[in-house]
Amino acid sequence: xxxxxxxxxxxxxxxxxxxxxxxxxxxxxxxxxxxxxxxxxxxxxxxxxxxxxxxxxxxxxxxxxxxxxxxxxxxxxxxxxxxxxxxxxxxxxxxxxxxxxxxxxxxxxxxxxxxxxxxxxxxxxxxxxxxxxxxxxxxxxxxxxxxxxxxxxxxxxxxxxxxxxxxxxxxxxxxxxxxxxxxxxxxxxxxxxxxxxxxxxxxxxxxxxxxxxxxxxxxxxxxxxxxxxxxxxxxxxxxxxxxxxxxxxxxxx
Amino acid sequence: xxxxxxxxxxxxxxxxxxxxxxxxxxxxxxxxxxxxxxxxxxxxxxxxxxxxxxxxxxxxxxxxxxxxxxxxxxxxxxxxxxxxxxxxxxxxxxxxxxxxxxxxxxxxxxxxxxxxxxxxxxxxxxxxxxxxxxxxxxxxxxxxxxxxxxxxxxxxxxxxxxxxxxxxxxxxxxxxxxxxxxxxxxxxxxxxxxxxxxxxxxxxxxxxxxxxxxxxxxxxxxxxxxxxxxxxxxxxxxxxxxxxxxxxxxxxxxxxxxxxxxxxxxxxxxxxxxxxxxxxxxxxxxxxxxxxxxxxxxxxxxxxxxxxxxxxxxxxxxxxxxxxxxxxxxxxxxxxxxxxxxxxxxxxxxxxxxxxxxxxxxxxxxxxxxxxxxxxxxxxxxxxxxxxxxxxxxxxxxxxxxxxxxxxxxxxxxxxxxxxxxxxxxxxxxxxxxxxxxxx
Numbered sequence: 001x002x003x004x005x006x007x008x009x010x011x012x013x014x015x016x017x018x019x020x021x022x023x024x025x026x027x028x029x030x031x032x033x034x035x036x037x038x039x040x041x042x043x044x045x046x047x048x049x050x051x052x053x054x055x056x057x058x059x060x061x062x063x064x065x066x067x068x069x070x071x072x073x074x075x076x077x078x079x080x081x082x083x084x085x086x087x088x089x090x091x092x093x094x095x096x097x098x099x100x101x102x103x104x105x106x107x108x109x110x111x112x113x114x115x116x117x118x119x120x121x122x123x124x125x126x127x128x129x130x131x132x133x134x135x136x137x138x139x140x141x142x143x144x145x146x147x148x149x150x151x152x153x154x155x156x157x158x159x160x161x162x163x164x165x166x167x168x169x170x171x172x173x174x175x176x177x178x179x180x181x182x183x184x185x186x187x188x189x190x191x192x193x194x195x196x197x198x199x200x201x202x203x204x205x206x207x208x209x210x211x212x213x214x215x216x217x218x219x220x221x222x223x224x225x226x227x228x229x230x231x232x233x234x235x236x237x238x239x240x241x242x243x244x245x246x247x248x249x250x251x252x253x
Numbered sequence: 254x255x256x257x258x259x260x261x262x263x264x265x266x267x268x269x270x271x272x273x274x275x276x277x278x279x280x281x282x283x284x285x286x287x288x289x290x291x292x293x294x295x296x297x298x299x300x301x302x303x304x305x306x307x308x309x310x311x312x313x314x315x316x317x318x319x320x321x322x323x324x325x326x327x328x329x330x331x332x333x334x335x336x337x338x339x340x341x342x343x344x345x346x347x348x349x350x351x352x353x354x355x356x357x358x359x360x361x362x363x364x365x366x367x368x369x370x371x372x373x374x375x376x377x378x379x380x381x382x383x384x385x386x387x388x389x390x391x392x393x394x395x396x397x398x399x400x401x402x403x404x405x406x407x408x409x410x411x412x413x414x415x416x417x418x419x420x421x422x423x424x425x426x427x428x429x430x431x432x433x434x435x436x437x438x439x440x441x442x443x444x445x446x447x448x449x450x451x452x453x454x455x456x457x458x459x460x461x462x463x464x465x466x467x468x469x470x471x472x473x474x475x476x477x478x479x480x481x482x483x484x485x486x487x488x489x490x491x492x493x494x495x496x497x498x499x500x501x502x503x504x505x506x507x508x509x510x511x512x513x514x515x516x517x518x519x520x521x522x523x524x525x526x527x528x529x530x531x532x533x534x535x536x537x538x539x540x541x542x543x544x545x546x547x548x549x550x551x552x553x554x555x556x557x558x559x560x561x562x563x564x565x566x567x568x569x570x571x572x573x574x575x576x577x578x579x580x581x582x583x584x585x586x587x588x589x590x591x592x593x594x595x596x597x598x599x600x601x602x603x604x605x606x607x608x609x610x611x612x613x614x615x616x617x618x619x620x621x622x623x624x625x626x627x628x629x630x631x632x633x634x635x636x637x638x639x640x641x642x643x644x645x646x647x648x649x650x651x652x653x654x655x656x657x658x659x660x661x662x663x664x665x666x667x668x669x670x671x672x673x674x675x676x677x678x679x680x681x682x683x684x685x686x687x688x689x690x691x692x693x
Contacts, residue, residue, distance in 0.1 A: 035623070039644065063644045066624050105624050106369055134498050137629075138660065140640045140653035155640060157627050157655075161498075161512070164519050168627065189501025192663050193655075200333075215326040215692060224334055225651075231331075231338050246338040252617045252647045 035064030039146040044252055066105035073102065076165060077109045083130045084111070084121070091120065110168040115180050118171055119207075122186045125158055125167075133158035133167065136183070138193030141201035143226045151175040152203050156183070156190075173203060182208040200225035291319070296677075298327045304403065304681065305688035309665070313674055321669040321677065323662055328692040336652045340618025341367055342579055344649060346439040352656060352690025353436055354399055357392040358632040359690075360441035361385050363652070365522060365628035366641035367443040370621045373572055380568040381445035382523050387458065387561035388431070388440070389523075389630070390554040394465065395424040396633035396685075397547040401472065404544070404682035408485050413475055420468050423461050430457055433590055445571035448583045455562055462555050462562075469555075472548055486541035490668040490680030493538045500664045504635025504657055505550070506684060509535045509542035516631035523630075528557050540683035550633075577619050580611045618647040634658050634685055654693060658686040 041063055044056035072078050081102060085095040098117035103110040113121050125133045135158070142153040150172025159166050173180050182205035184190050194205040195214040202223035205211055213220060222229055233245025261283065262269050270280050280292070297308035308324030332347045339347070344367070348359040368374050402417025425435040431454050432440040432447070440447050476482045492502065494510040507514055515532040517525040533549035535542030571578040584593035600608040621643040629638040635657030642651040661684045668680040 061645075063623055065644075106372065106626055108625075108627060110625075135501060135503075137501065137636060137638050137655045140651075140655075142625075142642050142651045155625070155653075157638060157640065159636075161514055161519070166520070166627065166629075168625075187501070188499045189660055189663065192659065196659075213326075215329040217326075224331065231334060233338075246335070249338075 035067040037062050037064050038144045039063040066103050068101040069104040073104045073109060076163075077104060080109070080131065080165065080167060081111075083128060084124065087124045087128045087131070088121070091124070093117065093120065108166070108168060110170050112170050112172070115171050115173055118169070119181045119183055119186060121169070122156075122158075122183045126186055131160065132162040133160045133165070135159040135161060136187035136189055139183075139190055139197050141197040141203055141225060143201060145175075145227050147172070149174050152178055152201055154180055154197060154203055178202055179204045179206050181206050182211075184208055199223070202226065294674075298324065304686055307662075307681070307686065307688055307691075309677065309681070311669075311674065311677065316673050316675075318669050318672055318674055318677060321666045323665055325659075325662070325688070325691055328688045330689075330693065332693045333652055333654065336649050338648065340647050341443055341621060341649060342618055344652065345442055346437075348652075348654070349437050349439050350689065351654060351693050352632070352634070352637075352658060352687045354396045354687050355392055355632045355634065355637070355690070356436060356438050357385070357388045357441060358630055358637050359654070360439065361389060361523070362628055362630045362632075362637050362639045362654075363641075364441050364443045365630065366626050366639040366652075367621065369626040369628055370624060370641055370643050371443070371577065371619075372622070373444065373574065373577065376572045376574065377445060378569045378571070380449075380566060381570040383561050383565050384446055384450060384570065385441055386523050386525065386528070387558055387565075388428075390557045390561070391424050391427060391458070391461075393554045393633045394551050395421045397551050398424075400547060400633075400682070400685040401476075401544065404679075404685075405476065405482075407678045407682050408482070410476070410482065413472070416468070416471060416475065420465060423464060427454075427457055427461055430454055442571075442579055444574070444577045444579070445569070447579070449570050450565075455565060458558065458562060462558055465551075465555055469548070469551060477545070477548070483541060485676075485679055486539065486544060486683075487537070488539050488541075489672065489676045490540040490543075490683045491538050492664055492668050496664065496667055500667065501660045502635065502664050504631070504633065504661065505543045505546045506661055506664065507635065508533065508546050510538045511536040516629055516636060520629070522628070528560050530554075530557050540679050543683045547633075575610070576614075580607075580614060620645060620647055621649075629655075632657055634687070634690070635661055654690075656690040656693065658684075658688075658690040659693075662686045662691055 041059070041061040043059055044054070073081060084099070088095045088098055098114055098121055100112040100114055103112070125131045137157045137159060140155045142155060143151065144153065145151055152173050152175060154171045154173070156169040157166060158169065171180060180203055182190070182194055184194060184207070191209070192214060194208050195211060197203050198205060198211050199213040199215050200223055212218065216224065231245070231247035233247050235245050235248070236243045260270070261279070268283060270283065291312065291314050294311045294313055295308065296311060298306040306327035308327065310322040310324060311318050312320040332351055336344050336347055344363055345360050348363045349356040351359050368377065398417045398421040402414045402421070405413030405417065428438060429435050431450055432438040492506060492510065494512055496502070497507045497510045497512070503514070511534055513532045513534045516522070518532055530553040533546050533553065535546055580596070582593040582596035583590050586594070600611050623643055623645040625640065625642040627638060627640050629636050636655065637657055638655035640653040640655070641649060644650040665681060665684065669677045672680070
């Protein structure tokens, strides 16, 4: 630290310096310019009317999910990606049209699939002997209201018992047109899972044999797991103190 | 003939009878008058033998089930939605209540997912991991015991029920000793455990293992060779390997079809690769095979528990990173478990920084880098998967549980259609669904 020109950021323990790769450090909320921005976070504590005098009101933070990864992906990831691309080419498809991007993060590989190609990709992944993902562990929805054009994400995890592998497929659909082809005829196990995702997120799985609500009552309005759907808590009084409902408490995010 | 139990009502679809009691005379008489013997029976959601609030809609022709459908959602509690409004550590309090018979699996799966997002899997202390494995295997015993006990009771074998709950009680006593609670523990936390094992826990577990070893053969004597039991279970609830794979069935249902798939062997987590145990299978594809597998898995779990006890070395039970580790110096006070007096003295009396740190971590929680992760454990019912998404905040952005009961229950129709009405009970019991997990 004898160098007088060193900025405070260069001191070890004070976070990454300007020249350092913030992604390599895996620091919370810091992904530099890399990754895919899904949201911009303003302020803290959820205060919007100038009630926040802490100084954190001016905080601006871009939320970035891990972005496109370039090859090599490492381990068996390359093998699966090669096989998938090869198998799609054999069927006369341009792989880059079907697989929009590939993300490797935290030891997991995610293929982002264009929605119209999902059933074809799923069938290929299941049937190709070199891929053989026999077991689908269902579909999970994620709602990113500010990810314009692909607000609703459907996430599938496929497990290969033959090769002992696990991959993830992700499909983004716009809120205005929340349609997605069903994969029930490839993986019958997704019957209830797709109904559940429809029930909670309003993603319509075209071709599903009977897409009805599964958890909520049939005449329920709205899709409860969407981010704009309130939790609907009520405040609780305990020993004279009034504790606000969970969705009314201050939020640090 | 009583009319109060089954009152007829004319609708556009024909006469509908609402059965509310045990009197079937009128139904039978009406069925005889009708052209066909086709009746639709609503079994549940309040029915003693449907494992909680499961509704089965059965179309029966005489004694044969021609079509079977499930109605679920009666126990939906919005746990996944609620998680998004609490910090990451508070999540365990919710997930432990999903499949309430496999609490430790829910907690561990959730924590493994969070730890993967944090990138601290390697830093979890050995002692915490060993205790997690020990509790999970004890949990496998208690879950299988309930399955066998209630499954037996539904066949009229009340002795098995008494035996199963008697033995489960011993394990619940251990939970109470270790976590303070018989159910809904919230003991496994992101980063490790809420607290260390109390004094005497190791001896108590050893004693319990000894007793369980003595008691397990009783189930063999009672049921395994029992001709009535076999008559009710064999070739009932048949689902072969192709059916299991396409319907996504895992756990004992899949292993009864002959595939030795067990995540503890295939994708070892929590150091399962270093334990010695066998994965039992059966090739009968029926309820009896699943029963035998559960029985054998309990013996294997005892083996693992013993290995855990042997390798339990003193050490921390929470990650060293104080920005993640819950400042949980807990102690038993006159009003229950809470922060230890020493800890309170320190934060209130001597160190303002410690107080700030405690306050920040407890109210705000820690931040988790953005991204998503999938963690899966082999629960007694099958693959319990957790899909966790973070947006870099102190609360989960989205948590989805792939509960094995939910997925396996889909196989009910394939197992029951074409069989007898009485066998529906056996088939559903052999899936071992717990509605808390199915509906979440």
